[in-house]
Structure formats: structure tokens, C-alpha cells
Amino acid sequence: MFEFGEGAAGSYVSQATQQRVKRTAVVLTALLVAVFVTIPVYVMIAIAVQSPSSAFAGGSVQLFVDSLSFENFRVLLTETSTPRYFFNSIVVTASSTFLSTVIAVAAGYGLTRFDFTGKTLMARAVLFAYMFSPIVLAIPLYVIFYTLGLLNSYFALTLALTAISAPFTIWLMWQYFQTVPIALEESAWVRGASRTRTIWDVVLPVARPGYISAAIFSFAVSWNDFTMARVVMSQDEMYTITVGASLFLDRVSIGWGETMAASLLIAIPPFCIALFLQNYLLQGFNVGGLE
């Protein structure tokens, strides 16, 4: 008779069986996750590219597209300010991504290369910044930006978005720079390069996977943002796509078809990034990892 007990897997089941079990588990997990991740995206696309009357025909949702229609997109592009909102989103996302990355590279470099009092404190403060519920910060930030005369400016929204992403990007670059050997810089110094020049010639190129990851993260934060844009922007022509969409989508004449079409448009930049830059992302987390 078979005996099952402690260590049975190790002792009695052959390596081949174990490998087979493992293989099956691997494939099953992969499939499950793939399905879990894909289905909502597919549903979004399916609803977006059908006219509402064919998507909902007969009282059930048609997921199998048999007649393509760009009616939903036409409504978005002609009857709403979607293009303008998109433009705004791209402007602030790009500038916040840039700013957040620059700040992270600077702070990450400083944290790993200089020793000064208050360094640990500062590093911790970065983490503690995330502990304050951001909802109530809307009012103080509004007051501050108002006082500075910065409401309805790309600049203020860029600052606000960077505030959300910077703690994490700083942390990421801090990690990353710890894996960049200081000997690379020293070797440049010995060969006559100033510290500043060394940063351009050596540090930045070597840290590229790190800051690309940081940039992708801050992109995600900025593109995702709703709250900060709501705080800073109060004019229709300055709204970002998420705020703008939330406004026009609650109109009486807008339904799920347009909603999904808007979602699809919003999803295009993230999709491109996922497709083209994910290798960098992995490298960034990899070397930058949590060593």
C-alpha cells in the first residue's frame, strides 16, 4: 500500500512525476492569469467597437463582434472635447514623468553617493509621505496653489502629480544606484573627469534601466490621476482626460458604448508602453531590485 506522510513528495514521488506536476501547475496558472487579465480588456474593446444598438441587441450583451462600428468614437471626437483633454493629459503626464524621474535620479544619486546628517530621516520621510490620506490634501493643495496663483496651470498639476509619484521613484533610484559600482565613477574622476561630467558620461547612461522604470511608474501615476487634476484644474479646456471623461460620461446622452470607447482611447498609451518598454521595466526592478 502507498504511504503518504511528511516528506512523501520528497521521498516517494519520482522526479519525473514532480516535474510533470510542476509543469501542469505552471501552465494552469499561466492560463488562469491570462484569462483573468484579458477578459475585462476584451469586454471593453468589444463594447467599444460595436454600436450600442448592436452591442445590447435583444437584451443581452453581444461579446462577439459581428459588425464593427466607430459610432462611439465619432461621438467622443465630435461631440465632446476629448482631443483637448487628451492633449492636456499628455502634456502633464509627460512633464510630470520627466520631473519625477529627474528628482528621483538626483535624490537617488545623492542618497547613495553623499553622506550627511538627516539622510536617513529624509529617506524615511519619503516613505511616511504615503501614509497621509491624500483625499484631505485636496483642500490644502488647492489653497497653496491658489495662493501662488497657479490654479489651472500645467505647472501646478505637474508638481502635484510628481508629489504622488516621487516618493516611490526616489526609492527605486536609491535602490538602483546602490547596484551601480562607485568604481565606475572613481575611474572617471581619476582619468580627469569632473564630478558633474562623470554624472553625464557615466552615471546617467548606466542608470538608464533604473530611470526608465521610474519613468514608467510615474507615467502610471500621472495617467491614472483623477484627484489632483480635479484639485488644480477648474476650467474645461484644462481638464485631463480622466476628469473630462468623468464629466461627459455622466451626461444623459452618453452610455456604455461611449464609456468603453473612451476607456479604450485612454488605454492606448499604457498599452504602447507595456508593449515597448516592459523590458526596461524589468531590468530596472531587476538591478534596482531590492538588493
Next chain:
Amino acid sequence: MSAVTSVRHRVADMDERRFLLLATFVPVAGFFAVVWLAPILYALGMSLFDNPTGAASFVGVANYADILTSVGFPKYLWNSVVYAVSSTVLSLLVGLGLALVVNQQVRGGNALRTLMIFPYLLPTLVVIFMWKFILDPNLGVLNQYLVQWGVLESPIAFFSTLQWAMPAVVVASVWKFGSFAFFILLARLQAIDPNLYERARVEGASTWQSFRDITLPHLRGAILIILLVRGIWMFNKFDIIFLSTRGGPLEATTTLPIRVYQLAFSEVNFGGATALAGIMFFLLALVAVVYFRAFEPEKEVAN
């Protein structure tokens, strides 16, 4: 040898060093002062006033006392903990599972990787549109198929049923945030020396044993950090819950951030809202300090 230079400095180099030091920290510090420190202090200041945005009157810690003794507080706190813990742990498990899979170099692993990062980059608004649509009792495809296949007799309104609302919100959260853990863990997995596994196999360890004794210990640091950072983020998560259930039904998904919002904007009690935010901040800080003491995740971070 230490990378950090010593107490005495050369004059010429000193200037450039000081310049770089200032260049790397002053903007960052100033920036943080404006966009984090000032608003936080401002909010904490407001928490000491009644009607701080109107005819403010100083009430000391009365707002704090009111919040802590209010009937709903324990329930909202519990909801927050349930939401933060379950969504963090589940995204960790999903991320870990998938990272292990992709690390096995299965065919299509790269496609999976692309798939995984995509939800993370999508705005919450869009994520919620998707999930509301899928789980909707009327339009939702999930209900449609479950009823069609005879699994359910009648559709379930996932976001508005007492027992389903929280799980539904958690599922949507895990969908969006699973890849955060995935990428960090995958990176760590790929950094493990394959020789260790070879050695374990030679020494007769089973697949499970080598996972337990080699893989897990190597991931420990990453897991600790994910739990901490993600946990804090999820505890303070507002939009995903608000957009999907607004805290309902019957406060089943009313977490502390949702409560902050209700206090601030539907009950127009900004003093109370900021006091609650203050309480949450102190709770998180406390947990973080204990966590730092107990697990020392910083060791994994800073040398």
C-alpha cells in the same frame, strides 16, 4: 572600501561636491515641503478647528475625540484592514504565482509579462468601468453567462450585495495592482543563482522543498517591502472603492478613506475629516514603526 568620503575635504573638490549635494537635495527637499509637508501640516492644523473652511473656531482635539468615539469608527477601521490586507496579500499571491510561471520560461511568458503590466498602467477610472460593466447585474457579462449556464438562478449585484461587495472591490483592486508585486518578484527571481537549485536537486530536495528553502528566503526582502508599501497604499486607497460602491451597501465597503470623503464633502465636516486623516496617519506610522522593528525591511533596502 566605503564609497562615502571622509570628514576632511579638499577645497576644490569640495565646491563641486557641495554644488552637487545642493543640486541633488535642495530641489527635492523644497519640492517635498511644498507638496507634502505644507499640505499635511495644513490639514493637521485644520483638524483642530470646527468648520475650518468657514467660520473656524478652535476646538483642540475635540474632533479627534468625536471621531474615535463615533459609532461607526470600529467598523470602518475593520473594513479598511480587511480591504488592505486582502487586496495586498492577494496581489502578492497573484504576482508571486505569475512571477514563478514566467520565470520558468514557458512559451508565451513574454506575452504574459506584457499583459501583466498593462492593468497597472490603466487609470482606475477605466478599471472600474470595466469591472462595473462585467459585474453589473443588468448589463454584466459575468452574470449573463452564469445565469445562462445555470450556475446562478438570478444575477448577483456584486457591488451592492452585503457579502459580495468587498470581494468584488478586492478583485478589481487585485486586477489592477497584481503586477506591482509581479514585477518586483520576477526581478528578484531572475537574480537567484541557478546553481542553488542544481545543488538542491543533487542533494535530493523536492520541487516544493527547493521552493521553500531557496526561492522563498531570496524573496523575503522583496515580499516584506511589497507588503509594507502596497499595504500602506491600499489602506489609503480611495478612488477604486468610491468609484465602484461609494462605500455601500450598508457601509459594507466604507473604509476609513471613504469615511474621510463623506465627512469632508457630504457632511461638510472638514475638521472631522482632517482629524480622521490624522488618526489614519498615526495608525499607519505606528504599524510601520512596529514593522520596521520586527522585520527590518530597510536592511534589504539600504545595504
Next chain:
Amino acid sequence: MASPIRLDSIRKEYSAAGNTHVAVDDLTLEIPAGSFTTIVGPSGCGKTTTLRMIAGLETPTAGTIHFGDRDVTDAPPQDRNAAMVFQSIALYPHMSVRENIGYGLKVQGVDEAERDRRIEEAAETLQITAQLDKMPSELSGGQQQRVALGSAFVQDPDVLLLDEPMSDLDAKLKAELRVEVQRLHKELDATVVYVTHDQTEAMTMSDHVLLLEEGELAQFAPPGDLFDHPVSEYVARFIGTPSTNMLPATVEATGDGYVLTDGQFSVPVPGDLFADRVGDDVTLGVRPQYLDRGGGSHGVRVRVDVVEQLGTEYVVHGETTDGSKIDVVVADDAGLATGEDFDAYFEPDDLFVFDDGGDTICHGDALSQSQPA
């Protein structure tokens, strides 16, 4: 122009968490211009710190450094016309081999044509011409090391610093590169300072060896001097393989003079050195190569532990009767087996005598003069 390097009372402290660690303490020496000096010593003795202070990567806590007449103590590394090869090789992963080698020249503003000429010249010397347009990650370890050498060499530095550049290479490559480095030294008009923990490298390559002991200077001398005239028990033990045997003995006065004895041997010694040490414990150092099974003026009984074959020779590891470890190098193991006993003989000529503080009292040449005629 190669310049001499003068260190004056150099001290380097690190403080971490309230503790002060002294890495280098009161180091004074002058490295002659154009010489090849090796810094050796066990891990943590301050070798690399000393080198980094010469490079300008660390600043001394106290003391001064001069290159020739120029005080460079406070000069940044950029201004020293030094070149350095790092232990980690430190090639820039994002630059091709050509760019790596030429980076220093580029920084100095050398025009491209001149740069290319010098890069190619260096590449030829180091036999890496074929690799010039590859990326560092495509090279083998030995080739990477050559590129690192080339990068330093191409700059025509006054001072060339090498920090354990071969520690990660296999023995064959090491041997090859050792020759390469020496050849470079000859071609270059530079003072070379070379850090290693490998004494064979130190002894074979250099004109001068600086041996450090916990941050302090143990001995600074040409390799032969270090081998033949160690200034302390520490130097004697560190230099030479296998390590110098240490035999405890006592100074005794006999009727016609003084002897060092442990009961088995009794080595007569001159009174001028030992008269006032009667009764003191001393240590006799004798290199395993100078112990002889065949016979000699003094002997100790050795019990064999292990016999190792080392090329044409054998090293016998054993114990003396009082339990001290002793190694003997013999040309022929002659069937020595574990547990067997034999006598090992030495001549007073080959001895070093150390006091109980580890300082040298005298070397064998001083003893031989006192031999009774």
C-alpha cells in the same frame, strides 16, 4: 614625468556609528620615481586605502602626500595625472572598448585623430586590437583586464595605480598579465603602485615592497631585503611560502658565552646582542627551505603530519616535540609517512631571531660571526 611619491605621517580614520576605525596610521615613506612598488598585506590592513589616498579618492585625516615637490594632499583625483586600474575592472558598460580606452583622453580634450592613434597603439601593445569595437560585456575576463590596463596606460600618467587587478583571474592569465604589466612599466615613464594580497606577485614584479600591518608600516624595502632581512616576526611570517617556521627558545648563558636553546638545539650567539637578555624567551625563525634532513649544525625532531607534493619539491607539514607546527621543504619525500619522526637540521646563518614582542633582534649573518672558530 614619473614623480616620486612621498607620504608623510599619513593617517586615515573612518567613523561609523560613533566608532572610529583607524585604517592607516602614521605612514611615512617615499616611493622612488619610476619604481614599481607593491603594497601587500592581509585583508583589511589598509592597502587599498593607501592606494586610494594616493589616487585622491580618499582624503587623509592627517598627514601630507607629495608627488615630487607638489603637495597633492588636497588635490582632487582629476588633477593628479594618475591612472588607476580597479579591482572590479570598472569598464563602462555603455561604451565600446575603443571609447572606454579613450575616455580619459576625451576628457582631457585630446582630438579624435590623436585619440585614435593612441588607442590603437595601446590596443596593439595589449593585443586587443580585434576587440576595439566590441562592448565590454562581449569580452572574456582577461580581455576586460587588458582593456582596463589599456585605459590607464593610454593616458601616459605620472603615477599608475593598480588595485588588485588580477584577483579574479585564473593562474595562467595572471602569469601572462603579470608579464604584461611589467612590460608596461618599462614602456611607461610612470611610478607604479600595485596593491595585491598575493606575495608572489609582490616579490616577482616589484622593485620595492610595502608591507602593512593593521594600517601601520611593517617594512618598506626591495623584495630581496624583505625575504632575507625581515624587520619583525610579522614580516618573516608573511613573506615566503610556506610560511617561516617559528621555534620558541630561551637565551641562556653558558660558561663560554650565550646560547639560544629549547633543549634539542643550542645555538651559540654573540654576547653583545644577548648578554642582557639572559632568561628571555625568544623566537627563532627559520624558513622551511633552509631546513635539511641530511644534516647540519643544529637539529629538531619533527613528527610528520602530511606530505604535499609541490612540483619538484615536497612540503612536509609536521610538529616538533613541543607541539609547534613546523614545515620542511625537501627535494625527495623518501617515503615519509604520517606519524614517522625525522630530524631537520639548520644552520645559524639562516636564522632570524625575534624578541617576545616580535621585533627582530638579529639575522643569521650576525650569528655566524659568533660561531666558535
Next chain:
Amino acid sequence: MGWSNTSRRQFLQTTGAAAATFTVAGCLGLGGGGGGDSTIQYLSDRGDSKDVIDDIISEFEDESDYEVEVTYTSKGTSTDAQLQKMKAAGNPPDVVFDTSADAYRYQRDGDAAPVNDTIEGSGLPDPVNVDGDSYFVPTMVEPLMGWYRNDLYDENPTTWETWQSEAQRISENEGLEGYVVQSGQTNNADTSMTQYLWQNDVNIYAGPSDDIEVTIDQGDNEQRAIETYQWVDQMSEYAPNGSGWEWGDAIGALQQENAAAIMSVGGLPVLTIQEARPDLVENLSPTAFPLPDGRSQDKWWAYMEGHVVWDGGDSTDGAKEFVKFFSESERFMDFVLSAPLFQFPPTEEGLNSDAVKDNEVIQQHQDAMDLVRDNWDAFTTVLATGDDGAPNIVAADAYGQQVFGQSTDQMVVGDLSPEETVSWVADELRALQE
């Protein structure tokens, strides 16, 4: 509280100044965020009518010295959130588009300025009149309205009893639920529950504006309220779980043929369903709320939305000019009719105007229009529920927190009995008075 005020202002200044020092942008100087004296800040959740609003504004700007800067908010609480921020910064808006109930709240807090000029002699209703001053300029009326499937229901069931038996028949025989009971903190749930209570003549409140009393659990009201909750509870048997349902969710149920009737607002359901299920529209008929036998339809919930002029903004006078201009504008009817059948003019005169008669959508749904005309006199805002229609701040606050919607949730989801629900809701209402 002079002392506290000072300390708060100092606190504001210190924080503001600190922020200013810290940022490079500090050199851009103070103030200027919301514009100077000649800019009117206008807060509106009518993104639907953006084109018309922009036209009216540009006409206004042509004729006056003011400029109007609009901030659109989404429906729901985002107007409140925006207001909070602007108040905190000492930069309040000058005109807010909101409901009459909100206007009354602002008046109570001392934030509203009188708009007598616009109201007097205009024939407009005057729902927020305090001590002879008017504080609200109505621009539109949005009555609740139900819609049912005329192919499943043989005719309009009208009474509680018939609705119940018909809903039961449909639920049991037609493969979809007969009705929808919305519950929870949503406008749809709150208005529906309030209207059900009204249908059974429950007087939730009594007393003049300055002495509102909660009477839902007093005298006969209690029994009638219990009956109402009992009926709703029974209807929920023939309805999908509608917890947390807002207007759109209920409409979804109708559109996807999961329910055969819903209570909603105006023509909103047909406007939405028109797009996704044009084939279904002809099967939908409008209805009043179900009515118990023997009762008459004398209170019909209608939102009244319009303009409030904020007191203490930079351009109060300009704002008064603007709201007057807006109401008298030629494009005014276009504004109202930008969501026809959902928004109606604020006066009977407007209702009978050619603009309404000629509207294409309204023409297609004459039955809904008839319902509005026939019940015009019964239209009541939740605010006007004090004695003789006096403004009722408790009702306004209760709507603000959707207490009645929550009460339905307590019963249907939380399993309170109708009796318990009535006392629960009475307690909640009294708590609002504290």
C-alpha cells in the same frame, strides 16, 4: 470667536507663506488664481448643456464688463467638493448652479446673496424666500417619473395592489422581474422612498422653517409609514437586488430586460434606452408613482435647479446681473431643452411655450408630457416640506445624506422590519437636527 478666527487666518497665512518661500514659483506672486473683480466664477454641473451655456456667457460678456469663468463639475457631490476647496482658499465662486435645497443650505450658512431683482415680476417660483428676500433663481424642474413595459403590463397598474399583483405575475411568468426597488445612499433610492411615503400621505415633517419637527413616527403617520415600507418590502420580492442603484443602474435593468418597470426621473430612461435599445422604446410607457387605493396624487417630487449668487465673492453684483441675464436670455429655452423630457421649464408659461411644443423628442413622447402637465400643480421640491411649503432644512439635509435611501437599504438588505425601519429613519432625521 474673534480669537479663533484670527488664529486661523494667521495659520493660513503662515502656511501659505511657507509654501511660497519653498517654491520657485513663489516669484509669480500672490493672488490671481481665480481672477480679479471683473471675473465671475461660475460653478455648474450642467456639462450636458455646455454649448448653450457658453453661448449665453459670450452674449453676456459682450454686453457687460464682466467675464465669466465656468468650472464644470460632475453630478453628485463634486460640486460640494469644489465649493469646499474654493471656500478654504478664500476664493469662493460667485454663482453656483445647484438645487433649491442646496441654495437654502447656503443661505442658512450666510453664503447666499439675495436675487430679488431677478425674481420679482418674473413669474418664476420663489422657493427659497427668507424674510422676504429671494435667494434662488429656478431655471428648470425635473419631476420624478416611472416607466413600465406596456407589452408586459396590460395597462398602467396605478394602485399599490395592482402593481403588486402584476409585478408578481410578471416575475413568475415572464422571465424577468416585475419591478425595481432601489436602496442605499443614492439619489434614485432616496427620492423613490420619499415619494412612496408621500403617496401614502405620510407627513414626514411639520412646522414652520424655524421649528421643523420630525413627525414620521407620530400619530397616524407612523402607521402609514409602516404600511409604505411594508409595500416596498413586498415589491422587493419582485425586484432584483437594487442596493446602491443610481438612476443608470435601474435604467440598465429596464434596458436589458431584467425588470419590467422602474421609478426614475423624467424621460431619462427613454433617452438612455433610445441609444442602446431603440427597439424597446415603443414598449415603454410613463407613469406616476404607484398610489394606494383612495389616495390622490397631491405631492409629486420635482427637483428644482437654478442659480445661487454667492455672497462674499469678488463679483457679487456681476453675478446678480449674470443670473438675471441668463434667465432672460433668448437661449434660455435651449438650455432647458438640451435634455428634453428630463429637464422642464420652471414656469407653466414656459411649459406651454412653442419651444417645448416644437421639440422633437417631446413630440414623440406626448404621454410623458401629458403626465407633467396634468400634475404640474402637485410638483413639490423636497425643500418645500415645512408647513405651507415653507423651506425645510431638515429635509434638505436628509436628502443631502440620502437618509431615506439608506432606510430602504436597512430594510431590504439589512433585514429591519418596516416598524424598525420607521423608527430608524425617525432617529436619523432627529440626529440631523442636533
